[in-house]
Structures are given as C-alpha cells and as structure tokens.
Amino acid sequence: MTENNDALSSAEMSQADHERHQAGGGVVAGKARQGMFGVQGSGDTSGFGGLRLPAYSPKASERPYGGWFDEFTDELLAAMSEKAIPADAIQQVTVDRGEITYYVRREHILALCRLLRDDEALRFELCSSVSGVDYGADVPQRLHSVYHLTSMTYRRRIRLEVAVDIDDPHIPSVVEVYPTADWQEREAWDMFGIVYDGHPALTRILMPDDWDGHPQRKDYPLGGIPVEYKGAEIPPPDQRRAYS
Amino acid sequence: MTTFNDTEAQVTATELSDEDIAPSRRTTEGTVYTVTGGDWDQVLEDAQHDERVVINMGPQHPSTHGVLRLVLELEGETVTQGRCVIGYLHTGIEKNCEYRNWTQGVTFVTRMDYLAPLHNETAYCLAVEKLLGVEVPRRAQLIRMLLMEINRISSHLVCLATGGMELGALTAMTAGFREREVALHLLEFLTGLRMNHAFIRPGGTAQDLPGGWRPRVMEFVRWMDKYLPSYDKLLTGQPIWRNRLAGIGYLPVDACLALGVTGPILRSAGLAWDLRKTEPYLLYPEFNFDVPTSTDADCFARYLLRVEEMHQSLRLIRQIVEALEDGPVMVEDAKIAWPAKLSIGSDGLGNSLDHVKKIMGQSMESLIHHFKLVTEGFDVPAGQVYVPIESPRGELGYHLVSEGGTRPGRVHVREPSFINLQSMPAMSEGGLVADVIAAVASIDPVMGGVDR
Numbered sequence: 001m002t003e004n005n006d007a008l009s010s011a012e013m014s015q016a017d018h019e020r021h022q023a024g025g026g027v028v029a030g031k032a033r034q035g036m037f038g039v040q041g042s043g044d045t046s047g048f049g050g051l052r053l054p055a056y057s058p059k060a061s062e063r064p065y066g067g068w069f070d071e072f073t074d075e076l077l078a079a080m081s082e083k084a085i086p087a088d089a090i091q092q093v094t095v096d097r098g099e100i101t102y103y104v105r106r107e108h109i110l111a112l113c114r115l116l117r118d119d120e121a122l123r124f125e126l127c128s129s130v131s132g133v134d135y136g137a138d139v140p141q142r143l144h145s146v147y148h149l150t151s152m153t154y155r156r157r158i159r160l161e162v163a164v165d166i167d168d169p170h171i172p173s174v175v176e177v178y179p180t181a182d183w184q185e186r187e188a189w190d191m192f193g194i195v196y197d198g199h200p201a202l203t204r205i206l207m208p209d210d211w212d213g214h215p216q217r218k219d220y221p222l223g224g225i226p227v228e229y230k231g232a233e234i235p236p237p238d239q240r241r242a243y244s
Numbered sequence: 245m246t247t248f249n250d251t252e253a254q255v256t257a258t259e260l261s262d263e264d265i266a267p268s269r270r271t272t273e274g275t276v277y278t279v280t281g282g283d284w285d286q287v288l289e290d291a292q293h294d295e296r297v298v299i300n301m302g303p304q305h306p307s308t309h310g311v312l313r314l315v316l317e318l319e320g321e322t323v324t325q326g327r328c329v330i331g332y333l334h335t336g337i338e339k340n341c342e343y344r345n346w347t348q349g350v351t352f353v354t355r356m357d358y359l360a361p362l363h364n365e366t367a368y369c370l371a372v373e374k375l376l377g378v379e380v381p382r383r384a385q386l387i388r389m390l391l392m393e394i395n396r397i398s399s400h401l402v403c404l405a406t407g408g409m410e411l412g413a414l415t416a417m418t419a420g421f422r423e424r425e426v427a428l429h430l431l432e433f434l435t436g437l438r439m440n441h442a443f444i445r446p447g448g449t450a451q452d453l454p455g456g457w458r459p460r461v462m463e464f465v466r467w468m469d470k471y472l473p474s475y476d477k478l479l480t481g482q483p484i485w486r487n488r489l490a491g492i493g494y495l496p497v498d499a500c501l502a503l504g505v506t507g508p509i510l511r512s513a514g515l516a517w518d519l520r521k522t523e524p525y526l527l528y529p530e531f532n533f534d535v536p537t538s539t540d541a542d543c544f545a546r547y548l549l550r551v552e553e554m555h556q557s558l559r560l561i562r563q564i565v566e567a568l569e570d571g572p573v574m575v576e577d578a579k580i581a582w583p584a585k586l587s588i589g590s591d592g593l594g595n596s597l598d599h600v601k602k603i604m605g606q607s608m609e610s611l612i613h614h615f616k617l618v619t620e621g622f623d624v625p626a627g628q629v630y631v632p633i634e635s636p637r638g639e640l641g642y643h644l645v646s647e648g649g650t651r652p653g654r655v656h657v658r659e660p661s662f663i664n665l666q667s668m669p670a671m672s673e674g675g676l677v678a679d680v681i682a683a684v685a686s687i688d689p690v691m692g693g694v695d696r
Binding site: 029131215 | 504
C-alpha cells in the first residue's frame with residue numbers, strides 16, 4: 001500500500017464532515033450511493049437496500065504536502081501574487097496517491113495556465129491532457145474539466161481541475177496558451193457539453209455534427225439491445241444489475 | 245470552403261428588383277424569391293480563373309492510414325490548408341467502461357489503439373493499481389515489459405509497412421508485414437491471442453507465460469536480428485525513399501510542445517523525451533537501452549528513429565529474458581486476484597480442476613468469494629489518478645476516476661494518436677499533396693485510438 005493512505009477512503013469523512021466541507025466551498029467528486037445490487041422498490045428484507053454512502057469529497061490537504069509539493073506550491077503562490085492573480089483562485093489543494101490537484105475557480109484558469117507555462121520556476125511546457133468528467137445528477141458543480149500539465153524541465157506533473165454547474169457550463173478556453181487543448185476541448189464539449197469560451201472553433205469532433213445531446217454525461221443512456229443466448233435474454237449493459 | 249467570391253454575391257443579393265420576387269407564393273410566411281441566376285456566370289468565371297480546389301481525401305482512402313478524412317485546399321498541387329475530420333471509428337469505449345467492472349475494462353481499452361494493445365492494457369492496469377495502492381510482483385512487471393517491447397516492434401513494423409505502402413514502396417509493406425506476422429505469432433503463443441489480448445489484468449497478468457516461452461522469444465529475436473538490418477538495405481539507402489521523406493513534414497521542437505506532440509515525432513525534433521527514461525515506470529531503470537534522437541525533425545528522421553527503436557527494444561527483450569525469474573504473476577491479495585489458476589487442459593480450454601473441486605465440494609465460502617469477485621468485481625477506493633507510459637506513438641495516459649465501488653466513474657485516455665494528429669496541418673500546409681501522405685504516415689495515427 002502507498003504511504004498516502006489517509007485520503008483513500010470516502011468513508012472516513014462523516015456525513016457532517018461532508019456537509020461542512022461543501023458549505024465551505026469544498027469540491028465534491030463522486031455520487032452518493034445507496035442500496036446494493038440495484039434493488040429498488042421491492043420487498044427487500046436483506047437490509048442491503050438501506051445502505052447509504054455520502055458522495056465522495058476529495059479532502060483538502062494540509063501542509064506539509066510532502067515531496068516537492070510544498071516548495072512548488074510556494075513558488076506558484078509567489079508567482080501568482082506577482083501577476084496579481086488572487087490566492088483564492090485556487091479553491092482547494094488535494095494531495096492523493098502521490099499526485100497533487102489544484103481546484104481552480106474558472107475565471108482564473110487561463111491566467112493560471114499562462115503563468116504555469118511562462119514562469120521560469122514553473123515551466124509547464126506540455127499540457128498532457130484535458131478531459132471532462134461528469135459526476136452525476138445530484139452532485140453540485142457536477143461537470144469538471146481536468147488539466148494534466150507536465151513540466152519537462154523539472155519533471156513534474158500537476159493536475160488542475162475546474163468544476164462548473166450544468167446550467168452554466170462555461171469555462172475559458174486554454175487553447176491560446178496550449179494549442180494542443182484544441183481537439184481535447186472539442187472532445188469535452190462533444191461528450192460533456194462543457195462550453196470553452198474563446199475556443200477558435202468549438203464544434204463536435206467525435207460525434208456527427210447534428211448529434212443531439214452529450215453522450216458521456218451520466219444521464220445520457222448507454223443504449224444497447226438485449227441479447228439472446230441459449231434461450232435466455234440478457235439485458236443491455238446499462239440495464240443489468242449494478243453491484244455498487 | 246467555397247471557391248467563389250462571396251462579396252460579389254452579397255452585393256447582387258442586396259440590390260433586388262421586383263423581378264426577383266415571385267408573383268405568387270405558396271409558403272405561409274416570408275418572401276419567396278425566384279432564382280434568376282444573374283451572377284452565376286460571373287461566379288463560374290471567378291471559379292475557373294481561381295486555381296484553388298477543395299478535395300476530400302478519405303475517409304475511405306488507401307493512403308490515409310485508416311478511416312481518416314483529410315480536407316485539403318489545393319492550389320495546383322500545393323496544399324494551402326489542410327484539416328482532419330475524425331470520428332468515423334468512434335465506438336464509445338470510454339463510456340462503455342463505466343458500465344463494466346474494473347477488470348472488464350481491460351477488454352475494452354485493448355481495442356482502442358489496436359496496434360499497441362499491450363501498452364493500453366498496461367497503462368490502464370497501472371492506473372487501476374495506483375488507485376488500489378497495490379504493487380504487482382516482479383515477474384508480472386517483467387512479463388508486462390517483455391510483452392510491451394515485442395508489441396512496440398510489431399507496431400513500428402506496421403508503421404513502416406503501411407507508411408511504405410502509402411508512398412508506393414510495396415516491398416516495405418510485404419517485408420514489414422512478414423516480420424510483424426512473426427511478432428504476432430509469438431504474442432499468440434505467449435498470451436493466446438494475436439491482438440486484443442486482455443492478458444494484462446489489474447494486479448498482474450491473467451496467467452503465467454506458457455512453458456517453452458524462452459526459446460520462442462529468442463527465436464523471434466534471432467529472426468529480427470537477421471531481417472531488421474535488411475531494412476537499411478531496402479529503404480534507408482534507397483534514393484527514392486530518401487527523397488520522398490527527407491525535409492518533409494518538418495515540425496520543430498517548439499511546435500511539438502505547443503501541439504502536445506510526443507513520441508518519435510518529438511524525439512526526431514531533438515528532445516530525448518521517452519517516459520521509460522524520464523519518468524520511469526515498471527522496472528525500466530534496471531535495464532540498459534538508449535533513446536535515439538535526431539535534430540532533422542522530418543519524416544526521414546522519424547523513419548530512422550523507429551528502426552533504431554526496434555533495435556533498442558530487441559536489446560531490452562534480450563535483457564528481460566535473462567532477468568525473468570520464477571515467481572507469482574498476480575498480487576497476493578485474494579480480494580483482487582482471480583481465484584482460479586487456470587491451466588490449459590488436453591481439450592485446449594482453460595480449466596482448473598483443483599479449484600473446481602474445492603469450490604464445489606469443500607468450501608462454500610470459496611464458492612461465494614469466487615462468485616462475488618467474478619460477477620461483482622473488486623471495490624476501488626474513490627479518487628483519481630493519471631498514469632502516463634511511453635507507447636510506440638508517444639505519451640499514452642490514463643486518467644481514471646473512481647467514485648468508489650466496482651465500476652469506474654470515468655476512464656479517459658490521453659491517446660497519443662489523437663493528440664499527434666493535430667499536427668497534420670502544421671506539417672503539411674505549404675507542401676505538396678504527396679507530402680501530406682508522407683507526413684500523415686510519419687505521425688502514424690491509429691484511428692482506433694484517435695476515435696476511441
């Protein structure tokens with residue numbers, strides 16, 4: 001097991017902790033779960049149907065973060081104040097499984113990316129990946145845009161994450177800083193409906209242009225047809241029994 | 245991308261006379277216009293005088309490396325603008341993974357970049373293992389490396405073979421596929437399947453290597469040692485091949501970084517960025533190999549690098565074969581490892597008679613455990629990770645999100661083909677049509693990976 005075991009389990013935060021975490025502007029990254037085996041509305045007497053798990057919230061890490069994270073965060077904060085980016089642009093810092101995540105308020109993402117790329121002490125030359133994540137219907141700020149940045153000079157990787165509401169899914173585009181984000185932001189728009197403001201041509205990329213809806217959202221059905229095998233009918237994957 | 249002059253058409257449209265409006269109308273609202281076509285002659289004349297043509301290459305075209313559609317604006321034979329249209333092979337693998345358990349995900353991801361299935365499996369499994377916080381046994385790590393290096397050779401061979409075919413070097417194609425066939429036979433012997441192996445699983449590998457694997461691997465190495473140098477004779481020194489590739493598809497290092505391009509293309513621009521060296525994973529630091537680079541940043545340099553990388557992979561394979569010792573290939577944790585140790589019976593099917601005897605006759609608990617692990621899968625604690633590895637095409641990264649439970653919350657793949665393909669316009673605009681083919685071939689996109 002890794003040393004960083006304290007943030008591994010969502011069960012460690014109690015329901016009250018969760019509510020406090022969320023009320024303080026903390027990030028939620030998971031759906032609340034209830035029951036087991038997908039049993040609903042039946043005369044379930046096993047008791048499994050009554051299980052409740054709160055939505056997972058990544059814990060805000062406290063200093064010292066360990067490794068190069070502390071020194072790096074100091075450098076980042078210093079560079080931010082130099083460029084007049086408020087310190088609260090970073091909503092939360094989470095260190096989990098040896099990776100550091102900065103939850104960023106969306107209005108600052110572009111300036112922060114520019115700073116991370118250009119500052120000599122930071123130098124994130126490569127934007128490895130931009131991906132959308134949808135955490136499901138009940139989660140506040142369910143749509144997340146996740147940026148994985150790589151500093152080739154210092155051999156460091158960090159993660160930036162921006163969370164937005166589904167009613168207002170606007171995030172500034174980082175294409176002008178990292179041109180490689182072009183297709184990746186188009187994919188996140190296509191699949192999740194995140195609107196990247198300032199993108200040169202935000203059109204669908206994998207789905208046909210006239211497609212309706214955003215397929216990788218959690219409330220978009222997977223689809224599929226039942227399959228017959230030796231006389232028995234097996235339902236499509238999204239209608240099969242779920243065990244979690 | 246029309247070829248006529250838009251402004252003139254607008255001018256005539258605004259100066260409407262009564263003749264342009266039809267006397268009777270059938271629609272319920274709006275004005276109905278009669279198309280008199282007054283300016284079409286002029287439009288046609290403009291178009292004829294203009295040399296620009298917009299052509300579509302693909303999605304079904306033998307030279308576009310798969311179902312890739314290129315929209316090219318040509319002036320004579322010069323490409324003034326090029327754009328890629330992708331999505332023809334989109335199969336929703338990322339979404340499908342969310343409806344299967346973590347182990348079943350392997351069967352999906354292996355089908356994305358179908359020329360490097362074992363890299364996909366390994367990267368996915370490394371990410372799941374990072375979420376779980378487990379480390380797989382040494383033998384399993386070495387087996388993964390061995391399979392990946394064989395796979396790297398077979399993938400580069402296809403790149404040379406199809407790239408050669410697209411440029412008209414048909415012997416390169418036959419030679420490349422001949423060697424690849426040997427590699428695939430070897431993989432079939434080792435894992436049971438030629439492609440889409442699903443052999444590497446979270447926690448280790450599905451099985452141990454079969455008996456007699458060592459001579460078979462060495463046989464492959466000998467075959468490659470014999471035939472790989474002939475590529476230098478066949479292609480490297482050949483003037484036509486060199487003229488088609490040298491100086492073509494130029495992409496310097498700053499453009500590579502801006503466009504996120506990694507792999508052989510980045511190394512051809514001079515940056516020795518290979519994740520096996522720069523951010524080592526598995527047991528790569530224990531072995532000796534070089535990362536070849538070039539500063540030419542053109543298609544020919546990429547070709548040379550791929551050939552050299554195959555030599556380096558062979559070097560790695562030899563060392564790994566030496567280093568492979570007996571041991572477990574799965575983690576000890578019974579909550580993750582598959583309960584039955586399958587072996588191939590006389591009927592050619594996998595079976596485990598001892599295990600069946602135990603769960604059917606002796607231990608009810610073992611039966612329950614087996615049933616739950618196979619149908620339900622294991623729980624992965626909530627959180628997210630990003631694990632990058634060096635696939636034949638560049639940085640292959642898996643961003644996995646777990647919400648807790650037995651199924652992934654999100655599986656996102658940073659596919660090197662997808663990212664690298666963005667550099668097609670930068671490489672080919674301003675060049676000739678024939679050079680677009682060379683540039684795309686040197687990017688080596690695999691459309692299964694691009695579209696996922």
